[in-house]
Amino acid sequence: MRLCFSLSLSFIWATLVNAQYSVYQPKNQVIFGGSALNYTGPAAATNYTGSAAYDPTVLTPPAVPNPPIPTQVPVQLTSSGGIPNLSIPQNGGFFGFSIEMSVSNQVCESSSYLQVPFLNLMANIVERVGWVQVRVGGNSQENAELVASLPNGTMLAKDTNNTSGPTSTPPLEFTTDLLYLMANISSLTNTHWFLGVPFFNTTPFSLGIVQNGQQILGDYLIGLQAGNEPDLYASHGHRPSTYSQFDYFGEVGTLIQQIASDALIPKKDNILIVPSVQVLWTPESVWNTGIVSSYSSSIISLAVERYPDDNCAALYPALGETVQNPQDIFINYLQHNASTNLVSSYVNSTAFAVQNGKSFIMFETNTASCSGFPGISNSFGAALWALDWALTMAYSNFTAALFHVGGQNAYYNPFTPPPTNQSTFHQWTVGPVYYSALVMAEVLGPHNTSQVVDLTTNVNTPIYAVYENGAPTKVALFNFVTDSTGASTYTATISIGGGTTGQGNATPSQVQVKYLLADSVSAKGNFTWAGQTLGNNFESDGRLVGDLNVTTVQCDTAANTCAVPVPAPGFALVFLTSDSLSAVSPSSTVTYPTTAQTRTLNTIFIDPSMLATSYGHSGMQDVRGATSPGSSSASALRATGALALFAAALGAVVVARRWL
Ligand SMILES: *[C@@H]1O[C@H](CO)[C@@H](O)[C@H](O)[C@H]1NC(C)=O
Ligand SMILES: *[C@@H]1O[C@H](CO)[C@@H](O)[C@H](O)[C@H]1NC(C)=O
Ligand SMILES: *[C@@H]1O[C@H](CO)[C@@H](O)[C@H](O)[C@H]1NC(C)=O
Ligand SMILES: *[C@@H]1O[C@H](CO)[C@@H](O)[C@H](O)[C@H]1NC(C)=O
Ligand SMILES: *[C@@H]1O[C@H](CO)[C@@H](O)[C@H](O)[C@H]1NC(C)=O
Ligand SMILES: *[C@@H]1O[C@H](CO)[C@@H](O)[C@H](O)[C@H]1NC(C)=O
Ligand SMILES: *[C@@H]1O[C@H](CO)[C@@H](O)[C@H](O)[C@H]1NC(C)=O
Ligand SMILES: *[C@@H]1O[C@H](CO)[C@@H](O)[C@H](O)[C@H]1NC(C)=O
Ligand SMILES: *[C@@H]1O[C@H](CO)[C@@H](O)[C@H](O)[C@H]1NC(C)=O
Ligand SMILES: *[C@@H]1O[C@H](CO)[C@@H](O)[C@H](O)[C@H]1NC(C)=O
Ligand SMILES: *[C@@H]1O[C@H](CO)[C@@H](O)[C@H](O)[C@H]1NC(C)=O
Ligand SMILES: CC(=O)N[C@H]1CO[C@H](CO)[C@@H](O)[C@@H]1O
Numbered sequence: 001m002r003l004c005f006s007l008s009l010s011f012i013w014a015t016l017v018n019a020q021y022s023v024y025q026p027k028n029q030v031i032f033g034g035s036a037l038n039y040t041g042p043a044a045a046t047n048y049t050g051s052a053a054y055d056p057t058v059l060t061p062p063a064v065p066n067p068p069i070p071t072q073v074p075v076q077l078t079s080s081g082g083i084p085n086l087s088i089p090q091n092g093g094f095f096g097f098s099i100e101m102s103v104s105n106q107v108c109e110s111s112s113y114l115q116v117p118f119l120n121l122m123a124n125i126v127e128r129v130g131w132v133q134v135r136v137g138g139n140s141q142e143n144a145e146l147v148a149s150l151p152n153g154t155m156l157a158k159d160t161n162n163t164s165g166p167t168s169t170p171p172l173e174f175t176t177d178l179l180y181l182m183a184n185i186s187s188l189t190n191t192h193w194f195l196g197v198p199f200f201n202t203t204p205f206s207l208g209i210v211q212n213g214q215q216i217l218g219d220y221l222i223g224l225q226a227g228n229e230p231d232l233y234a235s236h237g238h239r240p241s242t243y244s245q246f247d248y249f250g251e252v253g254t255l256i257q258q259i260a261s262d263a264l265i266p267k268k269d270n271i272l273i274v275p276s277v278q279v280l281w282t283p284e285s286v287w288n289t290g291i292v293s294s295y296s297s298s299i300i301s302l303a304v305e306r307y308p309d310d311n312c313a314a315l316y317p318a319l320g321e322t323v324q325n326p327q328d329i330f331i332n333y334l335q336h337n338a339s340t341n342l343v344s345s346y347v348n349s350t351a352f353a354v355q356n357g358k359s360f361i362m363f364e365t366n367t368a369s370c371s372g373f374p375g376i377s378n379s380f381g382a383a384l385w386a387l388d389w390a391l392t393m394a395y396s397n398f399t400a401a402l403f404h405v406g407g408q409n410a411y412y413n414p415f416t417p418p419p420t421n422q423s424t425f426h427q428w429t430v431g432p433v434y435y436s437a438l439v440m441a442e443v444l445g446p447h448n449t450s451q452v453v454d455l456t457t458n459v460n461t462p463i464y465a466v467y468e469n470g471a472p473t474k475v476a477l478f479n480f481v482t483d484s485t486g487a488s489t490y491t492a493t494i495s496i497g498g499g500t501t502g503q504g505n506a507t508p509s510q511v512q513v514k515y516l517l518a519d520s521v522s523a524k525g526n527f528t529w530a531g532q533t534l535g536n537n538f539e540s541d542g543r544l545v546g547d548l549n550v551t552t553v554q555c556d557t558a559a560n561t562c563a564v565p566v567p568a569p570g571f572a573l574v575f576l577t578s579d580s581l582s583a584v585s586p587s588s589t590v591t592y593p594t595t596a597q598t599r600t601l602n603t604i605f606i607d608p609s610m611l612a613t614s615y616g617h618s619g620m621q622d623v624r625g626a627t628s629p630g631s632s633s634a635s636a637l638r639a640t641g642a643l644a645l646f647a648a649a650l651g652a653v654v655v656a657r658r659w660l
Pocket of ligand 9: 085
């Protein structure tokens with residue numbers, strides 16, 4: 001990495017490492033592409049020419065349900081000894097992120113600014129549960145090549161001379177600088193990583209990423225995918241049409257043999273993640289090859305990838321498919337059965353994982369592949385959906401879920417850096433799914449003992465309880481309905497012990513409640529979690545701002561009830577014990593302020609086109625064949641750039657390591 005500007009060591013150190021509080025001052029209220037439009041039918045989205053990440057489409061919330069939701073909902077918990085159907089104990093870092101590995105050119109020139117928001121966003125999670133997990137990979141990992149150096153000190157490059165597959169995905173070249181960046185991030189924020197072994201060329205496998213990943217990241221490297229969506233290899237032209245689950249099984253065996261004889265790979269056991277299938281192969285069809293028992297000592301985790309829907313028809317008009325109107329399908333994200341239906345094809349597999357002593361990861365997910373849907377993916381409804389989907393997975397014994405981070409051209413980003421040409425006057429945009437991550441961290445807490453149970457009785461109002469060591473510690477209450485009249489606010493009446501439990505009354509005299517709120521499920525901003533926010537478009541440096549508002553609810557110990565109101569829409573997290581609240585209340589917030597932001601800190605220039613990013617993969621099998629080789633193809637497009645986003649985020653750390 002070449003430095004373009006010199007700057008003082010102490011300045012960088014102070015900027016990166018000093019723990020500071022500072023007053024939130026949005027640098028700029030400018031909304032990309034002019035003022036936000038109010039939704040006036042599909043035209044508003046159609047006419048909008050700015051990046052998807054800032055698309056102003058606002059949908060109409062689904063109608064208030066008829067019959068109306070019950071406004072009094074009893075929630076009966078036991079005081080000890082657990083409750084039927086508890087999940088396995090879950091780790092607080094359950095909700096992580098997935099960032100597509102891809103191409104960026106670093107050219108030392110102009111623009112960009114100190115991208116510490118990424119550090120802050122990770123630190124927020126770490127303060128609550130101790131760590132955060134991030135996957136760097138995806139389609140573009142499959143033919144990525146670790147090289148000693150690249151021209152001009154570039155860290156990542158796309159070799160457009162060397163394309164593969166019917167959609168001409170260019171191979172990716174990267175240097176160990178990428179891994180050093182990750183190590184530096186880890187040392188600041190305890191971020192742990194997943195990587196992937198390139199799987200397009202198996203004779204032999206290129207193991208540079210395993211060798212260097214282990215040596216540079218050490219224990220911060222959790223594991224490496226052995227293949228990403230192998231069920232799509234044949235249809236995308238990376239394997240013969242006869243390629244089967246058994247061929248994949250054989251290739252994983254070959255990989256394990258090669259690792260066994262590679263002296264540069266220090267850790268050989270518990271490192272691989274299989275099979276990361278999408279929907280063309282069922283997970284069961286892969287388990288039936290015997291892959292897990294045959295290679296048990298090498299495998300650390302089992303994984304799948306899944307989005308509930310795709311917006312490929314809109315992204316690739318050449319498909320000639322009918323574009324779904326987001327308004328028509330908004331409701332699909334705002335009922336609990338969306339999540340329970342989607343998880344149903346995995347419950348056999350999570351049981352299989354438990355039997356085999358393996359973790360089971362949703363390796364890539366979000367609202368919809370091919371960028372998500374305008375008005376849905378970036379709405380408050382998406383925050384509620386992602387939280388419900390994550391809790392459904394936790395209840396169903398998944399052990400982690402990684403939500404995909406795209407770039408400027410995705411609607412569903414948990415967070416988005418500003419376009420590079422605006423980065424000197426704009427900050428980051430934090431999307432609804434980031435709030436889901438933050439809240440999920442608090443739902444599970446840092447003790448690795450949280451067992452989740454789904455107590456939902458109405459699809460519009462999912463309800464979960466969390467038990468730790470047999471005793472209830474939290475209740476999670478959703479209201480998917482939007483109703484400003486207040487008529488759809490419901491009251492959850494929580495009882496611990498008593499009633500039909502055969503246990504004595506154990507309801508505390510008071511409980512504490514944090515709310516996740518916005519005006520409507522279609523709201524595009526003004527989201528608050530316990531009164532604090534990460535701002536609207538271009539307003540965030542990654543730190544929560546505003547006064548913390550934790551509501552105390554006095555309970556009726558004589559009646560053995562605590563009545564907690566849940567507005568429409570909204571989410572309430574009820575802390576049943578003071579310990580459960582204090583465990584997720586950061587005592588000293590270590591953050592990385594951007595107040596020192598300056599052009600002179602720039603070290604990386606990311607071509608804005610490279611920030612046009614990954615679209616997620618599910619549903620992409622429909623795209624194949626619709627695009628001709630050499631054209632602006634589906635695969636090339638979707639493989640572009642999210643790692644550039646990530647690289648931009650890490651720019652500051654590059655500086656740190658060079659100058660310290
Ligand atoms: C959008 O609607 C709100 C409320 O109806 C109004 O205050 C605002 O001015 C409108 N914005 C535009 C750009 O028309
Ligand atoms: C979008 O463009 C159409 C056709 O030019 C125009 O009639 C419509 O008013 C525009 N919509 C908005 C919201 O600007
Ligand atoms: C446990 O889950 C099963 C399967 O979903 C369900 O049939 C059963 O009613 C649940 N038991 C309780 C006590 O909720
Ligand atoms: C390297 O940098 C020089 C000067 O900035 C530029 O002209 C050249 O195109 C760059 N080369 C590559 C391969 O990016
Ligand atoms: C592509 O090939 C041409 C001709 O061999 C060469 O000049 C160029 O540097 C190559 N580009 C890359 C990105 O490797
Ligand atoms: C393409 O990549 C392969 C493997 O890395 C290499 O052997 C070959 O020379 C490359 N071809 C071009 C045109 O760069
Ligand atoms: C959820 O259930 C409702 C009825 O309760 C039904 O109308 C809807 O189609 C279901 N949604 C999904 C995604 O299954
Ligand atoms: C799950 O396992 C049961 C029992 O073995 C089987 O009947 C069912 O088909 C499996 N489900 C899937 C989706 O494979
Ligand atoms: C999750 O695992 C626990 C412990 O093995 C089991 O009791 C429970 O039924 C599982 N849940 C699901 C949904 O499979
Ligand atoms: C946030 O709330 C303010 C004040 O009510 C309002 O003016 C603004 O339009 C809202 N912004 C968004 C993105 O909803
Ligand atoms: C705190 O949150 C509660 C519940 O949303 C609300 O009623 C109250 O007004 C808030 N207090 C402040 C100071 O914002
Ligand atoms: C803590 C840590 O991992 N620091 C690393 C940052 O990157 C440089 C190399 O660029 C390493 O030397 C440091 O060890």
